[in-house]
Amino acid sequence: MAGLKTGARLRSAVCTTEVMVISVPDKPAEIACGGAPMIDVAEAPPGDQSPSPDAAEGTKLGKRYVDDSGDLELLCTKAGDGSLATGGVLLKLKEAKKLPSSD
Amino acid sequence: MNLMMLLEMAAAGFGDRPAIESGSDVLTYQELFDAAGRAASEVQASGAERMALLDVSSPAVPIALFASAWAGVPFVPLNYRLTSEELDSLVGEIAPSYLITDPERVEQLARVPGTNPVEREDFLAEAVGGGEAAPEWSMDPDEIAVLLYTSGTTGAPKAAVLRHKHLVSYILGSVEFGGSGAEEATLVSVPPYHVAGMAAILSSVYSGRRVVQLPGFSADGWLELARSARITNAFVVPTMLARIVDELEDAGSTDLPHLRAIAYGGGKMPQPVIERAMRLFPETEFTNAYGLTETSSTISVLGPEDHRAAASSGDPVVQRRLVSVGRALPSLEVEIRDPDGKPLGAGEVGEIHVRGEQVSGEYLGRGTRLESDGWFPTRDSGSMDEEGYLFVEGRIDDVIVRGGENLSPGEIEDVLLEHKSVVDCAVVGIPDVQWGEAVAAVVVLRTGMSVTVPELQEWVKARLRSSRVPGRIEFSAELPYNETGKLLRRVVREDLAGDSS
Structure with a gap:
């Protein structure tokens, strides 16, 4: 998944998860959901597939997911059954920063 | 990126929650989403290249904002206080347009070539009634989401260009998705043509807060609605807060048990007003927000903790922060620079510069005012203290x-x-x-x-x-x-x- 940019949208090949890229590391990142590489949101998923059991904790709408370095950050725009991962390592849920409401 | 992504997430996450309340009319998030889709279809069928609104706050404002994003045309909320000559000229400039307005203006606006004026009530009936939604929206982050004509204190009015990437970045950088409780409601009393009016809708949608609209501000009208609609949050400009404080001091009672937080901005807050407000509302959290139209609204906030610290501190440095606009949002950089562009140190007064994904700095037909490295010179003068608290002095031109x-x-x-x-x-x-x-x-x-x-x-x-x-x-x-x-x-x-x- 070379050339991935902030704002790009991806979908899971094996569940309903969709994400938007908030930040990416400088080097190309392989992003997976449910154990399968994610595809461009405009592509049709292969169908008839389900997340592999070791990547099936699910994604939550509106939550952010980050890798250990914090360089890769994804926003879940549609929830699903698969778990997000990069380089074979599951992403972690990022705690929301509490900001006072300004409008 | 598209503003519709924010509403789609809200409809999926909490579609049954009330989204917009105006008088006795209530739209849920799912209903707002559906109305935007039908209105987008209307706009596309009309051949309009812009969707404009010349009207006070009503449910038509959020529907039109999202319908524009869905249809792929800029939303242009116009200032209804301008003279009819000024308006005719602006409406001519944005043609061909689909223009939502009040019944009194339809006839005159229909004379402007390329303009399709629609009465607000007809627009609403069509949008919340039956009909097909428009096809899927574009995700091109560079499309124009909103054109805001600035008040134009000098010279011809100019339109600030806010693209989808700017507004979506602002919301993602400052609001937690679904972060509001189901009981939370925000009172919007700023007009739709003000950037704060746009920001209030977008922030509320993404956080899941009910928007209650007050068309036309008066202190007693605001207080009555705050009580009857069980308002928890509100945004006001300083003159509004001053009038609310006057009214409450005359009445000798606050009696706003639901009100948790007041955010203010849009102009300089006189220190006596905020001090009186904090005495009247000891339990309410105050937040000062500073921003510009060209920066997609807020770029720095002075939060409730900062207000309390300033009010109770014996340290003059901390006390003085009550008149600061707080610190930059984490997603932005702010610097003070001298006229040669050299960054200045703590306490030195210069021009406020800001850089970040929400910053547009662009005017329609006049290009960008961003510097090559992405910094936006705000034309506001100010200084920053050792801990990054920003003090705004006013427009450099003043x-x-x-x-x-x-x-x-x-x-x-x-x-x-x-x-x-x-x-x-x-x-x-x-x-x-x-x-x-x-x-x-x-x-x-x-x-x-x-x-x-x-x-x-x-x-x-x-x-x-x-x-x-x-x-x-x-x-x-x-x-x-x-x-x-x-x-x-x-x-x-x-x-x-x-x-x-």
Whole structure:
């Protein structure tokens, strides 16, 4: 998944998860959901597939997911059954920063 | 990126929650989403290249905002306080347009070529009624989401361009998705053509807060609605807060049990007003938000903790922060620079610069004002303290140059406002043969109080350098403000020039 940019949208090949890229590391990142590489949101998923059991904790709408370095950050725009991962390592849920409401 | 992504997530996450409340009409998030889709289809069928709104707040505003994003045309909320000549010219400029307005204006606007005026009630009936949704929206982040014509205090009006990437970045950088409780409701009293009006809708949608609209502000109307609609959050401009505080002090009771938080911005807040408000609402959290149209609204906030710390601290550095606009959002960088572009240190006054994904800095047909490295010169002067608290002095164009010395009107106004007899004031530069410009002030006295010009001059002299003492002070019953609380300094200057002849 070379050339991935902030704002790009991806979908899971094996569940309903969709994400938007908030930040990416400088080097190309392989992003997976449910154990399968994610595809461009405009592509049709292969169908008839389900997340592999070791990547099936699910994604939550509106939550952010980050890798250990914090360089890769994804926003879940549609929830699903698969778990997000990069380089074979599951992403972690990022705690929301509490900001006072300004409008 | 598209604003519709925010509403789609809200509809998926909490579709049954009330989204928009106006009078007895309530739309849920799912209903708002469906209405936007049908309205988008109408706009596309009309062949319009822009969707405009010339009207007060109503459910038509959020529907039209999202319908524009869905249809792929810019949303253009117009200022209904402009003269009909000004409006005819603007409406001509944005043609071909689909224009939502009130019944009284339809006939005249229909005469502007390429304009399809639609009465608000007809638009709403169509949008919330049956009908097909438009096809899927574009995700091109560079498409224009909103065009906001600035108040145009000088010269021809110009439209700030806010693209989807700017507004979506602002929301993602400052609001937690679904972060509001189901009981939370925000009272929107700023007009739709103000960037704060747009930001209030987008922030509320993404956080899952019910938006309650007040078309046309009055202090008693605001208080009545805050009580009856169980408002928990509100955004006001300083003049609105001043009137609310006056009204409550007269009534001798606050009685707003649901109100948890008040955010304010859109102009300089006089220190006495915020102090009185904090006394009246000891349990309410106050947040000061500073931003510009060109920056997709808020770029820095002074939060509730900062307000409490400033009010209770014995340290003058911390106390002074009550009049600061707080610290930059984590997603942005802010710097103070001198006229040569060199970054300045803590406490030094220069031009406020900001950089970040929400910053547009672009005007329609005039290109970008961003520097090559992405920094936006705001034309606001200010300083930052050691811990990053930002102090805004005012527009650079308002700085008074007296005998080669730059004087900030805000600094002199702050000192005048500390006088117990002064309730409001404006300091401007007026032409002067000897100094180039001289300092003049117009002062509004508190009811029942009096003070002489020499007494006020002495008051300023005791606190600031003598060059800052207004050589001329006039008294007036009130100062000229626009409807969102911006002091019209140009009018003050003109009035003073007219008087002196």
